[in-house]
Amino acid sequence: xxxxxxxxxxxxxxxxxxxxxxxxxxxxxxxxxxxxxxxxxxxxxxxxxxxxxxxxxxxxxxxxxxxxxxxxxxxxxxxxxxxxxxxxxxxxxxxxxxxxxxxxxxxxxxxxxxxxxxxxxxxxxxxxxxxxxxxxxxxxxxxxxxxxxxxxxxxxxxxxxxxxxxxxxxxxxxxxxxxxxxx
Ligand SMILES: [Zn+2]
Numbered sequence: 001x002x003x004x005x006x007x008x009x010x011x012x013x014x015x016x017x018x019x020x021x022x023x024x025x026x027x028x029x030x031x032x033x034x035x036x037x038x039x040x041x042x043x044x045x046x047x048x049x050x051x052x053x054x055x056x057x058x059x060x061x062x063x064x065x066x067x068x069x070x071x072x073x074x075x076x077x078x079x080x081x082x083x084x085x086x087x088x089x090x091x092x093x094x095x096x097x098x099x100x101x102x103x104x105x106x107x108x109x110x111x112x113x114x115x116x117x118x119x120x121x122x123x124x125x126x127x128x129x130x131x132x133x134x135x136x137x138x139x140x141x142x143x144x145x146x147x148x149x150x151x152x153x154x155x156x157x158x159x160x161x162x163x164x165x166x167x168x169x170x171x172x173x174x175x176x177x178x179x180x181x182x183x
Contacts, residue, residue: 006105009098012058013091014039015111017049019129030058033094035087063093070096075118079141079154079167083114091115095124143168 012032017040030053037060040047050058071092075081084092092115095106108119108126119126142151146163158165 006103009104009106011091011095011098011106011108012036012053013108013110013112013115014087015115016109016129017046017053019111030056031061031094031098032058033087033090034060034062035090039087061094063090063097067093067096071118074121075114076154078117078121079152080114080118082154084118088112088115092118092122092124095119096122099124141168142166 007029009029009031012030014036017036032050032053037050040050054060068089071084071089072081075084075089075092091108091110095108098104098106106124108115108124109129110116110119110126111129116126116128142153142155142165143149144151144158144161144163144165146158146161149158149160150168151158151165155165157163
């Protein structure tokens with residue numbers, strides 16, 4: 001017997017709409033958050049894209065507070081917290097809510113690397129619209145410009161020598177192999 005197939009639910013974020021690329025998901029369920037909806041000002045081309053998607057069946061929902069809290073905790077661990085807008089966090093939290101159902105699976109459509117990074121960490125599926133997506137998992141950390149020490153914490157000033165720090169990417173690892181090995 002085949003295991004029951006999960007129905008895919010595509011979560012559309014702001015970057016997917018702003019990409020201007022056609023989002024062709026006939027017969028697929030599409031959802032976005034009210035915060036994404038509110039980010040787009042009426043009248044512009046992006047707002048028209050949004051209206052078009054709503055005509056195609058895009059629904060608008062809000063995530064649970066529990067899931068938002070979880071996203072805040074995880075994204076502070078990966079160093080993405082300061083890179084995520086409230087709308088970004090809502091997108092990720094909505095994916096967590098959807099994945100709680102046994103028969104549904106969320107796929108986030110986004111070009112935002114921080115959303116992709118947190119999604120990867122939480123085992124949430126994502127697809128990139130205009131870019132190829134991140135090939136590596138990355139964790140942000142900070143490096144002191146004075147003594148060169150690295151910190152996992154988001155420290156603006158080095159606690160050892162007092163110099164300023166800058167964001168760096170550390171701890172890379174493969175997310176998925178690209179292409180075929182025989183090419
Ligand atoms: Zn230092």
